[in-house]
Amino acid sequence: MTRGKFITLEGIDGAGKSTHCAWLAAVLRERKHDVCMTREPGGTELGEKLRQILLDRSQAMHLDTEALLMFAARREHIDKVIAPALARGSWVICDRFTDATFAYQGGGRGVDSRRLEILEQWVQGGLQPDLTLLFDLPPEVGRRRASKIRHPDRFEQEHEAFFQRVRQGYLQRALEAQARIRVIDASRDIEQIQQELAMIAQELCR
Numbered sequence: 440m441t442r443g444k445f446i447t448l449e450g451i452d453g454a455g456k457s458t459h460c461a462w463l464a465a466v467l468r469e470r471k472h473d474v475c476m477t478r479e480p481g482g483t484e485l486g487e488k489l490r491q492i493l494l495d496r497s498q499a500m501h502l503d504t505e506a507l508l509m510f511a512a513r514r515e516h517i518d519k520v521i522a523p524a525l526a527r528g529s530w531v532i533c534d535r536f537t538d539a540t541f542a543y544q545g546g547g548r549g550v551d552s553r554r555l556e557i558l559e560q561w562v563q564g565g566l567q568p569d570l571t572l573l574f575d576l577p578p579e580v581g582r583r584r585a586s587k588i589r590h591p592d593r594f595e596q597e598h599e600a601f602f603q604r605v606r607q608g609y610l611q612r613a614l615e616a617q618a619r620i621r622v623i624d625a626s627r628d629i630e631q632i633q634q635e636l637a638m639i640a641q642e643l644c645r
Contacts, residue, residue, distance in 0.1 A: 441528055442525050442526065442528065443473075443475075443524060443525045443526075443527070443528045443529045443530045443531060444525075444530045444531070444569045444570070444643065445521065445525060445530075445531045445533070445566075445567075445568045445569050445570075446463070446530065446531065446532050446533070446568060446569060446570050446571075446572070446643075447532075447533045447534075447535065447536040447538065447568040447570075447571045447572070448460050448463075448532070448533070448534055448535070448571075448572050448574065449535060449536070449538045449539055449542070449571055449572070449573045449574065449609060449620075450573060450574035450575060450576070450609070450625060451542075451576070451578055451602055451605055451606055451609070452582070452594065452602075453576070453580065453582060453583070454574035454575070454576055454625045455574055455625055455629065455632070456534050456535070456574055457534055458629070459572070459574065459632065459633075459636060460476060460478075460532055460534050461476070462633060462636065463532060463636055463640060464476050464532050466636070466637065466640045467530055467532075467640060467643075467644075470640070470644050472529075472530045472644070473527075473528065473529040473530065474529065474530050474531075474532060475520065475521075475524040475529045475530070475531045475532070476532050476533075476534075477516070477520050477521070477531065477532070477533050477534070478533065478534035478535060479509075479512065479513060479516060479533060479534065479535040479536055479539065480493055480508070480509055480512040480513075480535075481512065481516075482512075482515075482516040482519075482520050482521075482533075483512075483515045483516055483519045483520060485512070485515050486512040486513075486515050486516050489508050489511060489512040490512065492508065493505065493508055493509070493512075494594065502544070502548045502549070502550050503550065503554075505544060505548065506540065506544040506548075506550050506554070506555065506558070507558075509540050509544060510540070510558045510559075510561075510562045513536075513537065513540075513562055513563070514562045517562070517563065517566060521533070521566075522566070533568075536568060536571070537559055537563065538571060538573070538609065538612050538620070540555060540559075541555055541608055541612050542605045542606075542608035542609040542612060543594065543605055543608070545608050546604045546605050546606075546607055546608020546609070546611070547601050547602070547604050547605040547608065549604075567619065568619060569619075570619065570621065570639075570643065571616070571619055571620040571621070572620075572621055572623055572636075572639070573609055573610075573612075573613055573620050573621065573622045573623065574623050574625035574632075575606070575609065575610065575622050575623065575624060575625055576624070576625040576626040577606075577626065578599055578602035578603055578605075578606055579599060580626055582599070582602065610622070621639070623635060623636075
């Protein structure tokens with residue numbers, strides 16, 4: 440059986456990832472692909488419990504603890520959801536993956552990227568997305584959008600300088616993996632973004 444494709448969507452809070460995940464999944468299903476939609480942190484029963492801890496505004500934790508919990512959830516996610524779906528030929532669309540850890544815990548929190556690289560290799564082996572869509576926009580725009588949708592979680596309540604570092608962490612990651620990461624201007628109207636996504640979907644389905 441042909442292995443499925445692994446597509447991840449990344450970006451700061453308010454970039455529209457969840458909306459675009461659902462839209463892209465619908466387009467791919469119309470093209471007769473079996474699609475597995477999932478998210479990080481989360482995706483499994485244990486992962487969702489870890490997500491609650493990680494996003495809880497009242498939960499203080501060491502920077503290393505935060506990074507380790509992200510990778511703990513990811514190990515379960517790969518084992519229980521991502522790897523089996525790819526093996527059976529499904530296309531996996533994931534709202535955030537390891538690039539988010541390098542951006543948030545590395546860029547935002549200041550965790551040494553060399554330590555994250557060790558964890559990445561340990562937890563993932565050679566697994567990387569076939570394509571990553573990075574929805575980029577200024578943090579002030581993202582925060583304004585996110586504040587209209589929900590009450591801020593432990594990350595969303597951070598100050599703007601934190602999100603500036605996160606954005607730079609994402610863009611640095613994109614520079615280092617240009618063959619995999621495609622940067623999309625998320626400050627545009629949703630119709631313009633979806634036109635670009637439609638072209639990307641067409642390329643992927645060839």
